[in-house]
Amino acid sequence: MMRFFATPRDAEVAFYEALEQIDIDAMMRIWAEDEEVICVHPQGGRSLGYTAVREAWQRAFAQGTRASVRITDVVRRQGILLATHSMHEHYAVAGEVVVGETLARPPVIATHVYVHGAQGWHLLARHASSAPAAAVDAASLH
């Protein structure tokens, strides 16, 4: 069921592909098949365990609009068994008007933790929350 990923970056590329394609099966092949995987969606509670994480993605995908995601401000740290990535996710919904370089909405701040096992690297934890609008305004000045 899990796909083999040689590096955390490979898993992350596949994660954002699955997210853009709102493909639940592709999404769940990125996660470790583990009782202790964790997913926190923006404005959401914490889902714990593979089954609960799958259900939370199903709910998100069921109500979600297909969007493209642009990743910026990536910070990575690689260990031997664990790796962590932090980034800003900028969502653009098809048909939305983007004026100049102004972002349509604040980014989502995401923290990912990947774990290394027999099947390569998989997502162990995702914590996502919306940045405040003020932070985006400040960032856009630089």
Place this chain on the structure above:
Amino acid sequence: MMRFFATPRDAEVAFYEALEQIDIDAMMRIWAEDEEVICVHPQGGRSLGYTAVREAWQRAFAQGTRASVRITDVVRRQGILLATHSMHEHYAVAGEVVVGETLARPPVIATHVYVHGAQGWHLLARHASSAPAAAVDAASLH
């Protein structure tokens, strides 16, 4: 400047002590002295780097009320160089009336990543966001 912590748990105990005591120096001894430490406060943007993380805690402590913190639902994963903890933080402000077992407010969901170096274990990343009120209501039914 950094305090030595033999385990991520030791660092975490000291983290919550510093948080309860709103002690900025004690707080910053828990963080890795690193250009890539990350802190996301609830409803806040991402602070990157030791100096920015210190400034964000100073702002939080300046406006913050002293509160006690109760930790529940802890999930830990230990690697060789990195470790990750996930938990719910329940804040209780002195003088607040808690009716029965009802929580005064939704918990904060926190993800911590610790890194191991010459000075032991230190906090590399903290991502904190408020759980929705609905999630707490649902959880209190179980």
